[in-house]
Amino acid sequence: MKNQGCEIEAIGISYKIFNQKREHPFKIFTKDHEIDQEPVQKLSDSEETSPRVKNVLKNVYCKAKPWEILAIVGPSGAGKSSLLEILAARLTPQSGSIFVNQNPVNKAQFKKVSGYVTQRDTLFPLLTVEETLMFSAKLRLKLPRAQLTSKVKCLIKELGLEHVSRTRVGDDRVRGISGGERRRVSIGVDVIHDPEVLILDEPTSGLDSTSALQIIDMLKVMAETRGRTIILSIHQPGFRIVKLFNSILLMADGSVLHHGTVDQLGVSVRSMGMNLPVHVNVVEFAIESIDTIQQHSKVLNQEMQKLVVSPKRVEDGESRTGKLTLQQLFQQSKVVDEEAINVKIEFPFDFANSRFQETLVLTHRFSKNIFRTKELFACRTVQMLVSGLVLGSIFYRVKDDLVGSEERVGLFAFTLTFLLSSTTEALPIFLQEREILTKETSCGSYRVSSYAIANGLVYLPFLLILATLFTIPLYWLVGLNPNFAAFMHFLLLIWLILYTANSVVVCFSALVPNFIVGNSVISGVMGSFFLFSGYFISKHEIPNYWIFMHYISLFKYPFEGFLINEFSGSGKCLQYMMGACIVSAEDVLKEEGYGEESRWRNLVIMVGYILVYRFISYVILRIRCSSRAV
Numbered sequence: 001m002k003n004q005g006c007e008i009e010a011i012g013i014s015y016k017i018f019n020q021k022r023e024h025p026f027k028i029f030t031k032d033h034e035i036d037q038e039p040v041q042k043l044s045d046s047e048e049t050s051p052r053v054k055n056v057l058k059n060v061y062c063k064a065k066p067w068e069i070l071a072i073v074g075p076s077g078a079g080k081s082s083l084l085e086i087l088a089a090r091l092t093p094q095s096g097s098i099f100v101n102q103n104p105v106n107k108a109q110f111k112k113v114s115g116y117v118t119q120r121d122t123l124f125p126l127l128t129v130e131e132t133l134m135f136s137a138k139l140r141l142k143l144p145r146a147q148l149t150s151k152v153k154c155l156i157k158e159l160g161l162e163h164v165s166r167t168r169v170g171d172d173r174v175r176g177i178s179g180g181e182r183r184r185v186s187i188g189v190d191v192i193h194d195p196e197v198l199i200l201d202e203p204t205s206g207l208d209s210t211s212a213l214q215i216i217d218m219l220k221v222m223a224e225t226r227g228r229t230i231i232l233s234i235h236q237p238g239f240r241i242v243k244l245f246n247s248i249l250l251m252a253d254g255s256v257l258h259h260g261t262v263d264q265l266g267v268s269v270r271s272m273g274m275n276l277p278v279h280v281n282v283v284e285f286a287i288e289s290i291d292t293i294q295q296h297s298k299v300l301n302q303e304m305q306k307l308v309v310s311p312k313r314v315e316d317g318e319s320r321t322g323k324l325t326l327q328q329l330f331q332q333s334k335v336v337d338e339e340a341i342n343v344k345i346e347f348p349f350d351f352a353n354s355r356f357q358e359t360l361v362l363t364h365r366f367s368k369n370i371f372r373t374k375e376l377f378a379c380r381t382v383q384m385l386v387s388g389l390v391l392g393s394i395f396y397r398v399k400d401d402l403v404g405s406e407e408r409v410g411l412f413a414f415t416l417t418f419l420l421s422s423t424t425e426a427l428p429i430f431l432q433e434r435e436i437l438t439k440e441t442s443c444g445s446y447r448v449s450s451y452a453i454a455n456g457l458v459y460l461p462f463l464l465i466l467a468t469l470f471t472i473p474l475y476w477l478v479g480l481n482p483n484f485a486a487f488m489h490f491l492l493l494i495w496l497i498l499y500t501a502n503s504v505v506v507c508f509s510a511l512v513p514n515f516i517v518g519n520s521v522i523s524g525v526m527g528s529f530f531l532f533s534g535y536f537i538s539k540h541e542i543p544n545y546w547i548f549m550h551y552i553s554l555f556k557y558p559f560e561g562f563l564i565n566e567f568s569g570s571g572k573c574l575q576y577m578m579g580a581c582i583v584s585a586e587d588v589l590k591e592e593g594y595g596e597e598s599r600w601r602n603l604v605i606m607v608g609y610i611l612v613y614r615f616i617s618y619v620i621l622r623i624r625c626s627s628r629a630v
């Protein structure tokens with residue numbers, strides 16, 4: 001049944017964009033990739049013709065068949081990408097229907113049997129070609145390891161990527177494989193599960209003619225050997241590329257001007273009275289003469305409206321939608337009709353792997369990315385070690401008197417600020433991952449919860465290494481409480497502070513639209529949490545209307561932890577939030593309600609806060625991904 005392939009038929013697709021009258025000058029939080037991706041609700045007649053409504057697609061009909069390539073061509077802004085997004089079930093049109101093998105199909109199910117390659121390559125730049133495809137295979141297929149390996153090897157061969165299989169993918173910043181090879185990896189990621197239908201938006205954009213031909217050639221082989229249905233959009237295809245297309249959909253201004261073979265396009269162009277020179281690329285010629293073709297199409301439409309529509313001719317689409325325009329009839333008559341395919345497709349119902357397996361694979365992928373991000377790993381490692389040593393040498397052997405106590409409090413305050421100020425470096429990584437997460441979860445590769453767990457786990461060992469490198473020199477050079485349990489408590493605190501800050505970044509990176517906004521929001525949140533942590537202003541002095549900030553401030557716990565660790569039961573004096581009034585550490589801690597026994601309770605509360613922030617980030621990601629999924 002699989003080899004039968006899928007016939008995709010779109011009937012009467014209309015898609016409108018409702019342009020905002022005027023963008024609010026302070027509006028920052030727009031959705032990813034622009035304004036209004038969601039369908040506009042039913043519009044009134046006056047709104048239909050309003051200049052604020054852009055008719056991106058007007059009553060479009062198209063049909064793609066198995067074993068064939070359908071190429072959507074047309075000038076820029078014709079509506080090619082919008083049509084592909086609708087066919088790939090990423091956008092919902094205001095009207096029209098899509099049928100798969102003549103059956104209406106559930107979008108979520110369709111995404112599992114189709115592959116959609118977007119214009120932009122969303123790949124991890126630090127993974128090699130082989131690793132990228134292997135991780136996709138592990139997430140999307142339930143096969144033993146040996147079979148996965150041989151499948152990936154076969155695919156690499158098919159994609160013509162054997163010579164770069166162990167090279168990193170790269171991007172604008174990281175040197176990697178070429179643009180054409182990267183496009184092929186993107187295609188590989190979306191065909192690893194052997195989809196019935198493959199939809200590609202500009203697979204050859206930005207490539208030279210040889211690389212472009214190689215890609216289309218590869219797709220042709222895929223269609224012809226495996227019976228796959230391939231739909232792609234392309235800008236000015238070369239002569240040799242055009243020969244590989246079975247069918248062309250010529251679009252302009254949201255309407256279809258031709259739907260049929262390249263030869264039929266040539267016939268149509270000549271029948272319009274245009275002089276088509278011999279050996280000229282018909283598609284290129286048609287795009288260049290789009291205005292003339294549009295004029296002829298309008299005239300033809302008007303003439304055909306005068307004719308009586310024979311009920312015999314209006315079968316397929318019309319019977320389902322109840323109406324079929326003359327333009328559609330004209331286009332439809334040009335499609336070479338073969339026997340109708342009416343085969344039910346088998347849709348996979350669930351995810352390929354269990355939540356546990358997904359988490360393992362994602363954790364593995366995350367850790368590879370982190371350890372290969374030199375800026376993140378190497379620089380931060382050196383930074384933490386050096387700053388531990390420098391701080392330790394500045395606060396070397398602090399005394400137990402009043403001055404020494406003040407210095408300790410100053411050191412803790414600085415440590416907190418320093419650890420928190422170096423947190424946003426992971427933000428670009430999270431934002432990049434978010435894009436890939438949205439893409440992967442929208443086609444049902446894995447669950448968002450597995451991602452959230454993997455993300456939560458993977459930073460723990462990395463941050464523990466950083467915390468240890470910072471703590472050991474600092475703690476022993478300064479000469480803090482020499483008790484081993486106190487040292488472990490301090491190490492745990494530093495680790496939790498780093499992890500807390502990481503959780504705040506994860507949480508806000510799920511919410512913000514880009515790096516600049518993310519950076520500002522996170523700095524603001526961190527600053528205010530620190531301000532209300534109890535260090536700058538005592539809990540008792542905070543005005544009632546701001547006291548909630550003290551309770552949600554994640555950073556009061558580490559600070560309290562530092563104090564308990566160093567001063568509780570030590571007899572050292574402390575000048576803590578008391579202005580000039582010097583009191584003993586015991587008195588301060590007692591007044592604030594902390595004793596030796598609250599040492600571990602404090603850590604548990606910190607962990608609780610971290611879990612809350614992690615959970616919030618999971619919920620935001622879940623909402624974000626599900627709004628893209630259906």
Ligand SMILES: Nc1ncnc2c1ncn2[C@@H]1O[C@H](COP(=O)(O)OP(=O)(O)OP(=O)(O)O)[C@@H](O)[C@H]1O
Nearest residue numbers: 017034035036037056075076077078079080081082
């Ligand atoms: N979300 C949107 N907001 C505003 N306008 C949009 C949106 N999506 C599409 N459009 C408009 O709809 C028209 C068709 O866009 P689309 O991207 O589908 O064209 P295209 O044929 O793929 O163009 P290109 O070849 O340049 O990529 C364009 O005029 C575009 O500006």
